[in-house]
Amino acid sequence: MAAINSDLSVIGYTFEDIQAMASEVLKHSTLRPKIGIICGTGLDGIAEAVENQTVVSYDSIPGFPVSTVKGHSGHFVFGTLQGKAVLLMRGRLHYYEGYPMWKVAMPVRVMKAVGIETLLVTNAAGGLNPDYKTGDLMVIKDHIDLPGLTGECVLIGKNDERFGPRFLATNGTYDKDLRQKFMEVVAEMGHADIIKEGVYIMIGGPTFSSTAEVRVLRMFGADAVGMSTVPEAVVGRHSSMRVFGVSLITDMVDFEDGSQFQVTHDDVLKVAHQRAQLMKKMFLKFVQFID
Numbered sequence: 096m097a098a099i100n101s102d103l104s105v106i107g108y109t110f111e112d113i114q115a116m117a118s119e120v121l122k123h124s125t126l127r128p129k130i131g132i133i134c135g136t137g138l139d140g141i142a143e144a145v146e147n148q149t150v151v152s153y154d155s156i157p158g159f160p161v162s163t164v165k166g167h168s169g170h171f172v173f174g175t176l177q178g179k180a181v182l183l184m185r186g187r188l189h190y191y192e193g194y195p196m197w198k199v200a201m202p203v204r205v206m207k208a209v210g211i212e213t214l215l216v217t218n219a220a221g222g223l224n225p226d227y228k229t230g231d232l233m234v235i236k237d238h239i240d241l242p243g244l245t246g247e248c249v250l251i252g253k254n255d256e257r258f259g260p261r262f263l264a265t266n267g268t269y270d271k272d273l274r275q276k277f278m279e280v281v282a283e284m285g286h287a288d289i290i291k292e293g294v295y296i297m298i299g300g301p302t303f304s305s306t307a308e309v310r311v312l313r314m315f316g317a318d319a320v321g322m323s324t325v326p327e328a329v330v331g332r333h334s335s336m337r338v339f340g341v342s343l344i345t346d347m348v349d350f351e352d353g354s355q356f357q358v359t360h361d362d363v364l365k366v367a368h369q370r371a372q373l374m375k376k377m378f379l380k381f382v383q384f385i386d
């Protein structure tokens with residue numbers, strides 16, 4: 096592949112860089128998936144259900160960044176789910192790992208160049224809505240891009256129109272039909288009680304929020320808080336993909352001053368593992384309805 100341009104901090108990966116990475120990924124499989132799935136923290140149980148797997152390690156792709164977070168292994172998985180070709184990312188990149196925002200979401204551009212048309216994103220998140228409980232699933236109906244609002248939007252920098260437009264409307268980012276279908280699938284499986292629909296707010300992390308902060312996040316109108324997803328969803332829309340997102344509520348934030356409860360990453364992983372089989376079953380049913 097061509098040398099990665101030297102001024103990455105300003106302009107990111109060029110269109111040609113992304114195409115070269117996609118060609119590298121495509122060399123590993125004859126499958127040409129249109130469905131892409133990004134597995135959130137501890138949520139790569141979905142990958143277990145993938146048949147005819149081919150694994151492409153991120154570090155085998157020249158110029159591709161690697162994830163450094165426990166619960167995120169670092170590879171793409173090609174294969175089939177219910178006979179449908181899919182490409183999974185087992186391991187995502189986070190802003191708090193030190194990657195600039197444009198780098199966090201560059202794999203989505205690689206997915207687009209591979210041929211992905213529908214992007215399904217999962218994450219682990221903290222529940223802000225008092226009606227939620229740990230273990231619930233929240234279909235994302237909208238997001239609040241807190242880093243974006245404060246000057247760290249993923250689309251900042253030179254824009255190449257071959258990726259998408261300079262100015263992007265982000266209302267309606269999460270596809271209504273896919274949201275509805277997922278809710279139906281979950282209800283048909285008898286789990287209507289754990290499925291919610293709400294607003295995800297992204298914080299930069301890696302700190303979990305203070306008591307004063309969670310009150311602000313709730314006042315903003317958010318139902319769940321996390322440290323990912325928004326840059327990927329925005330780049331997905333920028334690339335004209337259909338985007339769907341679901342958060343697993345791994346912990347409920349505490350609004351009480353002086354609370355002794357302090358969430359840990361291991362708490363998050365524990366709940367993600369408890370829900371792994373159910374998430375897998377839901378996705379197996381859900382993908383059947385995606386063209």
Ligand SMILES: O=P(O)(O)O[C@@H]1C[C@H](O)[C@@H](CO)O1
Pocket residue numbers: 134135136137164187189217218219220300321322323324359360363364
């Ligand atoms: O990759 P996601 O957003 O699922 O990961 C969440 C947010 C942090 O990375 C981590 C905190 O435990 O889980």
